[in-house]
Amino acid sequence: MTIFELTKSFPVEECYSLTDQIRRSSRSVAANLSEAWRKRRYPAAFISKLNDAESEAAETQTWIEIALRCGYLKKDTALELDYRCEEVLSQLVAMASHPEKWTINSNSSASRS
Template sequence: MHSYRNLIVWQRAIQLVVAIYELTEQFPREEIYGLIAQMRRSAVTIASNIAEGRHRGTKQDFLQFLRIAYSSGAELETQLEIAQRLPKTKRLDYARTTALLTEVMKMLHAMIKTLNPRATKS
């Protein structure tokens, strides 16, 4: 099996992690154990699950880890939405982070559909 490092979705997920870290560095210090930790963990989990799934033994294992990565992306979407509504963080620029997350989610969705063509969920 080829390395996860060759997967464009993994490369974009790593860019997303960096973007999340850069964004959350601008958050108030009191969020270090709250929203900052949650957002960073969600972003890291996306990239980590892509990598782990790629090195599992079967296509079904890979598919399961892609689903976990996709779910972590949904968590991060929610956390970004919350951050954009909070008084102390709503004025930050979320464009780059949101665009990267959208791109990663679309890629994961396409990969999941390709690996599981019988899936009816979209």
């Protein structure tokens, strides 16, 4: 939501390029994470969606850098956004590296019955 609010001040000529791209990639992180959570019964699908979310977060970082270089974001704002992206990326990598902490093990529920 922070990116959405910040991009409201981007130039009108960026509406269908930079503004659209950074909004799409930032929103896609959350959407892919939501999909991963719903696929947690299938570790490979779970990891795949986490990887998609990671890619979108990295893309968002690139758009932030471009917005900074174009003068659309202040340096301190861009650094804060980049830091927040790094936090998200770190969490996504941790989840993908240890999916057993997050996925549903259908075998354990079957063995309890």
